[in-house]
Amino acid sequence: MRDLTQLEFDQHHLWHPYTNVTKPGPTFVVKEAEGVHLTLDDGTRLIDAMSSWWCMMHGHRHPEITRAMHDQLDRLPHVMFGGLTHDPAVDLGRKLLEITPDTLTRIFYCDSGSVSVEVAMKMAVQYQHALGHPGRSEFATVRSGYHGDTWKAMSVCDPDTGMHHLFQGALSVQHFVPRPPAVLGQDWPEDPSANGLAELRRTLETGQHKIAALILEPVVQGTGGMYFYHPEYLNQARRICDELGILLIFDEIATGFGRTGELFATSFCNVEPDIICLGKGLTGGHISFACTMTNDRVAKGVGGGNPGIFMHGPTYMANPLACAAAKAALDVLTAQDWRTRVADIAAQMATELAPARDLENVADVRVLGGIGVIEMKYRVSADDAHARAKDMGVFLRPFGKNIYTMPPFITTPDELGQITAGMLRLAREL
Template sequence: MTPLEFDQHHLWHPYTNVTKPGPTFRVSEAEGAWITLDDGTRLIDGMSSWWCMLHGHRNPRITKAIHDQLDKLPHVMFGGLTHDPAIELGRKLLEVAPPSMQRIFYCDSGSVAVEVGMKMAVQYQHANGQPQRSKFVTIKSGYHGDTWKAMSVCDPVTGMHHLFQGAVSIQYFIDKPSVKINDAWNDDEAANGLGELRQTLEANDDIAAFILEPIVQGTGGMYFYHPEYLNGARAICDAHGVLLIFDEIATGFGRTGKLFGTDHTEIEPDILCLGKALTGGHISFACTITNDRVALGIGNGEPGIFMHGPTFMANPLACAAAKASLEILSDGDWQTQTQRIERQMSEELAPAKTFNGVADVRVLGGIAVIEVDHTVSADQAHNLAKETGVYLRPFGKNIYTMPPFVCSPDELSQISAALLRLAQEL
């Protein structure tokens, strides 16, 4: 049995049918913006390997940090013990995170970071004398991960609610913000969507928190909305004793052209979930950060401890990788890089606006999307990758890229050409 045959018979890939596993490329190595297949074909990773590989594959500063740490301390439990990589990373995180974010809980993955954030919200409300506040409100077309509680706040139609009806918790869903990021803000709450949030919170006293992806909805449709919505949501949540959770697993660390989605706003959340690009994509890691109000509220309530503790929490290898990635971001080149990506892709993708079947073309920071009026096939896009020299994986009606920040102008042009071709042929 060849390696690929073994893969198809025994390895279950994400969102696949084992009876029809679909085409799969075997990657032998990767560096910078490129992945190399076992037959020698080189493809630009236009997905940043699901949005995490900001600084390119095998970044020398990050890989050196992992190698150096491996020789000292690959892992140790975080219960009753600590270590310098966790402490040093914590210092770096507090340098870049919104100022009120002061308490860091290290996690294994983005989905777990969301689970932790939701548990924090419920436990805070319980400690605050509001034990009935155990549910959540969120916006439609959102995505927050595939684990159990995170899945309950994913879109109820495009998510997996219909499959797990009766098992997944029932939450409150409101329409997504109606004002797009570049449109003029409308202060009328009935028009901008905030009225529905206000009405939902007024009518229900069992809501612990409002959770959403700031500025950009990722897997729910690559929708870019106006930051003023978040400013208004903060005020409404405060008026009703509801916490505000920002899931920045996709938008964090410069992807929107600002370091965090919160930087587009005038406010800060109570809880911030980070992942994906935290380690520059080199090893799985995430964190949930909260303010003193939430952390001390939990600590002063029953049972007096926060009820979560992953085995691989604060893994030293991941902490070292994350610290190195944040040091690269601190150099500031990401700002020039994302500005260049936005400017170049806006120009190069403009012709798609005239294509038949194209509903919208939008670019923000290091995100570029061609939205079509029909569902596209990821497998078909996959089959064109060797011809375009770019690995892309569309979903729904969105043909998109989140390229590594380190892409050169020529590499970006190749990605743009691939997006245009897929928009014409899929």
């Protein structure tokens, strides 16, 4: 074993996400990262066009975030949150309340985005139970959604086309409606049969006594296909949920903290959810962390029921190191003119990706904020994209039919031009 190189050991013993261990495909050994660049073991520098799966908003090793983590590491790396608290948790909580929707006043810290969704779903069920509705333990959602890889979160991912259809027989059966048909930027059709609300109402009314909450990704469906839909769907969904006593959960793990051009995708609509899930960019990608926020109605509802306490408590809940990183990352975000920066990124991507529309195998090109997508007419291979990465100087990882980027907000116009050129090359060659 000692004779194996780092990469050989990796390929023989380490299991990567969504990877066949018998055919691991091209894998790069990263030795260092700074700003938008990854430096490989052979000295090659690649632009991280994925923001390391959408979380590295401010670039790798951002000095203010790493400084906050170093300072915290010297004082209090971790302490249990049961019966104890600490400044980083309180300071981060104050910052979150400054920037999130006004009604969301209760914060539950989590280890990761998937856990944030699990917490939201447990919270909804316990709330309904506290109100005397123990039968309301199921969930409604829209197709083409994705909410994480943990067990309950998988149950509200698309059961047919999603990554977890393999587990269909083992997961809880939920209530699915077609994805919202009205696209962002188009006129909202008033006919409920055309805008998707007729089917949503029918499903929620039929399952009213079984459904605890409706959960969806607001405006942008991420891993389910990078689909952008009309925010009026959310306004009307809120109204229907309120009529039927069903909670509304927004999964903003991928869309939060400026990625869509708004601070939160919730800002595209006129309503606020009962529960929101946040993660990824929360720490600027420097350490795993997430949170679930809710309103006083839900929090006090849970507290007023039996057993009164919320039945969840991760070992590393409110980890001080992660809280310090998150507070610093949010300070970095709000101290800059992030809105103009993201708008500039969007404008450049829209211009530079437009030629892809003329390619025969391209189905669509779309941009929203710091999200750029070339949708192909067939599935594309991440391995084939990796094989071209060193030559392009850009690391892109397509999924499904989508060649896409979510670049760090610090990406320069020249670096972004290199990313879009790489995307066009993949669209022509894959």
